[in-house]
Amino acid sequence: MSPIFNQIISRNQHTERLLIIGLFGGVFVTGADAFIISALLPAIATSLNVAANTAAYGVTVYALCYAIGAPLFGPLGDRFNKRFLLISGCSVFLLGTLLCGLANSLTTFYLYRAIAGIGAALFVPNVWAFIGTYFDGQRLNQVMGIVMSALSLSIAVGVPLGALLAQLGSWHMAFWGSAVLTLIALLILTIAVPPLPSQNIQPAGYFTSFKVLAHTPHAIAALLITLTWMTGFYGVYTFLGTFATATFHFNTAQTGVIFITYGSANFIASFLAGKFIALIGKKRSVTINGLASAALVLSLGIWGQHLAILLIILVALALSQGWGVTALTAAIVNIVPSNRSTVMSFNSAFLYYGLTLGSAAGGLLLTKIGFYAVTIVAAVALLSAVLIANALNHYSD
Known part of the structure; x- marks a missing residue:
């Protein structure tokens, strides 16, 4: 096997590892978002002068926008390049998360949570669709397991991470910290995700x-x-x-x-x-x-x-x-x-x-x-x- 061929294989393996890290990071931050907020509800309620159960509707808004938005965005992934959709979804989620860190009223907090939910609805389903298209066989099972484990990790560390960031400053810090992690994932995805046009040959x-x-x-x-x-x-x-x-x-x-x-x-x-x-x-x-x-x-x-x-x-x-x-x-x-x-x-x-x-x-x-x-x-x-x-x-x- 020639040295040039070995370099190509090594480069492809490096890019694939970077790709998996980016997908893992994106799924982690979108998954942790719902768990982070549960530790912040008392502080958010006090800051915005509302009851804790009212602040908790921020979770509901996020979930509703995700559950309603995901099916509506689904056909886009079948018609357009999945790279564009992954980066777009992650960018919208980043915007919503960053804005949540700037929210100073209940109305703006709900609005920004809705933006984050829409971004997640565009991003996460296309992660699974991308994995299903880009990988096959046993490799598909392995990568699916690795990236899905990011959701499990978000369950384990989401609440304590939110509490720690809030203790370091204010509840806004938790969202800014989440935004930083999202930005890192977005940069990795921008570098590592290859163009992946739709395989759908049916009328558009x-x-x-x-x-x-x-x-x-x-x-x-x-x-x-x-x-x-x-x-x-x-x-x-x-x-x-x-x-x-x-x-x-x-x-x-x-x-x-x-x-x-x-x-x-x-x-x-x-x-x-x-x-x-x-x-x-x-x-x-x-x-x-x-x-x-x-x-x-x-x-x-x-x-x-x-x-x-x-x-x-x-x-x-x-x-x-x-x-x-x-x-x-x-x-x-x-x-x-x-x-x-x-x-x-x-x-x-x-x-x-x-x-x-x-x-x-x-x-x-x-x-x-x-x-x-x-x-x-x-x-x-x-x-x-x-x-x-x-x-x-x-x-x-």
Whole structure:
């Protein structure tokens, strides 16, 4: 092999590593955004002279703009160069985050959170679509796992990072710090992301992608896997802190340790998921981890009153979720290869719909019956996801 050929390979490997780092960083900052704000709510409420629950609508605004915007932006990724869309989405998110650090009224805070949510809605689904287009085979599984682990890391460090930055100055510091991280990710992406024109050779009508998605066998059913899975998971996860506080009389810092424990284990599982998926395949990975997750959330309702057992169950659940959700995403990204951006945009939206349904149902059950009822319904939702997954034949391993 000639020295020149070796240099080309080395240069390509270096560029690919830089690309993965940029995608990882972008997904981390967009994921951490929602978690950072939870530690800042008391300070934001005091600064803007509003109640804490009113300030918390900043989270809702972000989530709504993401959930509504993602499907609307999906066809753009099928029609235009994904490099342009990735950089544009990250830039809009950067603008919204930076402006949040300058907000001095509730109205402007909501507005800037909406801009950040729109940027994330354009950026994140196109990350998954880009990975599905640029990589294939086992490499796709590996890269998907590595980049998805950024979401897990954001769970683990989002709240403490927000609290630390706020303590160093004011709550504005947290958003400025997030903006700096976003800027670094954006610069890396600008350097490393190659031009990747759309592979869609169909007529360039905006609604074409929606039609293709609707008429592709199993596409809607595959998205329902995400909906039911996330309904079950977030139904429990949303109220873990409430359950721990009521059961063990934890303060905020102690409750935070539970989420750090979960997020750290989930990060490890997501990061290494590609290797496990390569061994047993996507469909089997989804089935095994969906069943395990259902059993584990039930265990939380039965044995979660014992702290040591609770932590063991949470670590096991984090490992199962990290592996299973990565396999599910890697499978869905290839459901409609010609319209990956639209598929992943809807998949992202269905995740948020699942979060909304799970948290709403969980809150009602927690108030009327108790946490064990939340775990039962969550387990049923996860089992439903497994049943739908096994009814489908479209899994390319």
